[in-house]
Amino acid sequence: MNIENVRAQMRKGVLEYCILSVLSNKACYVSDIIKTLKESEMIVVEGTLYPLLTRLKNMSLLTYRWEESNQGPPRKYYSLTEKGMEFLVEIDKSWQELVETVNQIRKSN
Amino acid sequence: MKKTFTINISGQIFNIDDDAYEKLGKYLNAINSRFSNREEGSEIISDVEARIAELFRERTSESKQVINMKDVGSIIEIMGEPEVFSDEEPVENNEFQSEKEEKPFKRVYRDPDDQIFGGVCSGLGAYFGMDPIIIRIVFVFLGLVFTVGFWIYLVLWAITPKASSSKEKLEMRGKKINVSNIEKTIKEEFENVKSNFKDMKKKKPYRDARNFFDESFDNMGHSARSVFKIAIFVFGIALVVTGLFFIISFFATYYSENGVFSLGFWSSDSYSLASALEAVFLSSNVTMLFLGLFFLIGIPILSLIYGGIKLIFNIRGKNRLIGSVFLIFWILGFIILAVVGISEGKNFRFKGKDIETHVISGLSSDTLCIQMEADSLNDDYFSLSEHSFNILDKDGERIVFGRPKISVSLSSTNKYELIIKKRARGKNRRNASDNSAEIQYSWEIKENKLILDQYFFLLPEEKWRKQELEILLKVPVGKSIYIAPEMNEIISGAYNKPGVPVEEIAGKTWVMKDEGLSLVLDTVGVD
Numbered sequence: 001m002n003i004e005n006v007r008a009q010m011r012k013g014v015l016e017y018c019i020l021s022v023l024s025n026k027a028c029y030v031s032d033i034i035k036t037l038k039e040s041e042m043i044v045v046e047g048t049l050y051p052l053l054t055r056l057k058n059m060s061l062l063t064y065r066w067e068e069s070n071q072g073p074p075r076k077y078y079s080l081t082e083k084g085m086e087f088l089v090e091i092d093k094s095w096q097e098l099v100e101t102v103n104q105i106r107k108s109n
Numbered sequence: 110m111k112k113t114f115t116i117n118i119s120g121q122i123f124n125i126d127d128d129a130y131e132k133l134g135k136y137l138n139a140i141n142s143r144f145s146n147r148e149e150g151s152e153i154i155s156d157v158e159a160r161i162a163e164l165f166r167e168r169t170s171e172s173k174q175v176i177n178m179k180d181v182g183s184i185i186e187i188m189g190e191p192e193v194f195s196d197e198e199p200v201e202n203n204e205f206q207s208e209k210e211e212k213p214f215k216r217v218y219r220d221p222d223d224q225i226f227g228g229v230c231s232g233l234g235a236y237f238g239m240d241p242i243i244i245r246i247v248f249v250f251l252g253l254v255f256t257v258g259f260w261i262y263l264v265l266w267a268i269t270p271k272a273s274s275s276k277e278k279l280e281m282r283g284k285k286i287n288v289s290n291i292e293k294t295i296k297e298e299f300e301n302v303k304s305n306f307k308d309m310k311k312k313k314p315y316r317d318a319r320n321f322f323d324e325s326f327d328n329m330g331h332s333a334r335s336v337f338k339i340a341i342f343v344f345g346i347a348l349v350v351t352g353l354f355f356i357i358s359f360f361a362t363y364y365s366e367n368g369v370f371s372l373g374f375w376s377s378d379s380y381s382l383a384s385a386l387e388a389v390f391l392s393s394n395v396t397m398l399f400l401g402l403f404f405l406i407g408i409p410i411l412s413l414i415y416g417g418i419k420l421i422f423n424i425r426g427k428n429r430l431i432g433s434v435f436l437i438f439w440i441l442g443f444i445i446l447a448v449v450g451i452s453e454g455k456n457f458r459f460k461g462k463d464i465e466t467h468v469i470s471g472l473s474s475d476t477l478c479i480q481m482e483a484d485s486l487n488d489d490y491f492s493l494s495e496h497s498f499n500i501l502d503k504d505g506e507r508i509v510f511g512r513p514k515i516s517v518s519l520s521s522t523n524k525y526e527l528i529i530k531k532r533a534r535g536k537n538r539r540n541a542s543d544n545s546a547e548i549q550y551s552w553e554i555k556e557n558k559l560i561l562d563q564y565f566f567l568l569p570e571e572k573w574r575k576q577e578l579e580i581l582l583k584v585p586v587g588k589s590i591y592i593a594p595e596m597n598e599i600i601s602g603a604y605n606k607p608g609v610p611v612e613e614i615a616g617k618t619w620v621m622k623d624e625g626l627s628l629v630l631d632t633v634g635v636d
Contacts, residue, residue, distance in 0.1 A: 030156065030160065031160070031163065044189075045186070045187065045188060045189025045190075045193055046160060046187055046188050046189060047140075047157070047188045047189030047190075047191075047193045047194045048189060048193050048194070050153045050156045050157050050160075050194065051144075051149075051153050051194060053156070054149045054152050054153045054156070055149070058149055073119045073120050073121055073159050073162055073163075075159070075163075076156065076159075
């Protein structure tokens with residue numbers, strides 16, 4: 001177990017949250033989501049994203065439509081559903097609580 | 110100069126180097142295998158391929174029209190190793206990865222390009238990296254000197270697959286790619302690329318295999334079900350046939366001498382059940398009896414037939430009504446039999462008897478010969494109880510008869526006494542005694558012989574009421590009797606010195622003493 005693995009584990013937990021957050025700002029192409037997450041160094045490789053996107057879609061938190069592209073195959077254009085919005089609000093709360101709790105524990109030492 | 114493949118990813122055409130193609134193929138296969146067992150798997154995979162196509166698009170241009178190893182490598186870097194694609198726990202990816210990629214992959218194939226018979230030797234040569242000629246020499250040697258070589262070759266021929274695709278040919282030789290060999294089979298490989306990528310495009314190689322097994326099991330199930338249906342059909346027919354057989358025999362043999370339900374079937378003498386019953390029961394009761402029996406035995410058989418018909422014509426559904434009807438009639442049969450049994454049973458409640466005493470005198474000698482009349486009935490008869498119930502059909506007339514029993518005892522007077530005891534049952538005392546009086550029996554005294562009839566008879570219209578006849582012969586002291594041998598069957602007892610079994614009484618002359626009969630002569634007949 002090296003530090004990269006620990007990091008990867010931590011990131012994995014919040015990745016879905018991050019996807020939802022990115023989409024809450026505006027609807028995006030998959031590649032845009034990837035770009036945003038890469039810029040903030042949330043993900044290093046793209047492969048992790050695809051199963052998560054599909055799962056979130058199957059949970060009806062996301063939806064997509066196909067957009068034609070002049071540079072190749074049609075692309076998926078994702079957006080957050082209403083249910084996704086509500087879900088995100090809940091997760092926001094949980095995230096806040098988690099951050100506070102962890103900081104609490106750190107400070108107490 | 111390198112060779113390229115033309116591939117199709119997410120509907121886009123790309124040209125790709127052969128080594129890059131191999132690497133890409135492995136990568137995509139690995140990802141495939143991660144998701145082939147999941148529902149959303151195909152969706153994820155198509156998303157991934159679309160992304161890969163996008164990335165490829167970025168890396169091709171007028172000046173660079175072909176995807177190379179570097180491109181594939183960078184794409185793998187960007188997308189991530191196959192492990193990261195799944196939601197499962199990240200595996201220690203290092204060992205896994207190296208195992209898959211680094212190990213040189215070699216397999217034994219038969220080489221179709223260099224075959225004399227089956228290409229076994231050249232295939233083996235390719236695997237071991239030696240000239241096939243050496244292997245051939247070895248086989249010839251083995252074949253000629255030890256014939257087993259021939260068989261080994263045949264077995265190898267059978268079990269070793271032919272390397273038909275380029276991939277297989279590469280595997281046959283290991284990772285080393287020999288360009289000249291590939292050049293020999295350019296056309297073949299183009300075809301293979303198309304079909305290989307088509308398979309990859311299907312994205313569910315394992316699912317296909319599973320579908321195949323599913324379908325074959327399904328088909329097996331179908332055929333098994335058909336076989337089962339046929340078996341049921343046959344069984345149904347068997348049931349119907351058996352049931353009909355029983356019903357018909359029941360009817361037919363109830364009234365005739367031959368068949369399952371006739372009395373003769375179970376014994377050596379035959380008589381029809383119906384006639385036998387008629388001798389006992391009132392005719393009306395006999396009909397009822399028949400009805401009751403029919404219900405009792407027939408209903409289960411009928412339900413067998415019914416079940417059989419249902420099976421044959423594949424009629425589903427338990428028709429409750431029919432079942433209840435069957436049950437009701439069966440119980441009815443039971444009740445009928447019970448009622449008839451009880452009402453007829455009343456006829457046997459009371460006992461009655463009729464006793465005649467005759468004094469025998471005027472004999473020509475001191476020895477009374479006791480013998481039986483010759484058998485007047487020569488035919489076979491049915492006997493339920495020898496001494497009571499036998500039936501015979503003579504000239505269309507039913508004759509019920511029985512054998513008398515005879516015993517010998519001491520006379521209280523100085524005369525021979527013949528006592529005929531007739532016994533019968535009836536529904537009241539008067540009836541019983543009337544029944545007993547109506548027993549027909551004859552005997553006669555001729556010179557010194559007492560000739561007894563073999564049987565007693567019932568009057569034709571008389572019903573059987575357990576009629577019995579007992580003959581008691583009383584012998585005074587000092588007188589003797591000779592008991593003919595044929596009396597053996599009906600002697601039931603004789604007042605004699607203990608120690609002489611009943612079977613040994615007949616055929617001898619006895620003299621009556623105070624203590625009982627005592628043997629005089631052991632000869633055959635004083636005539």
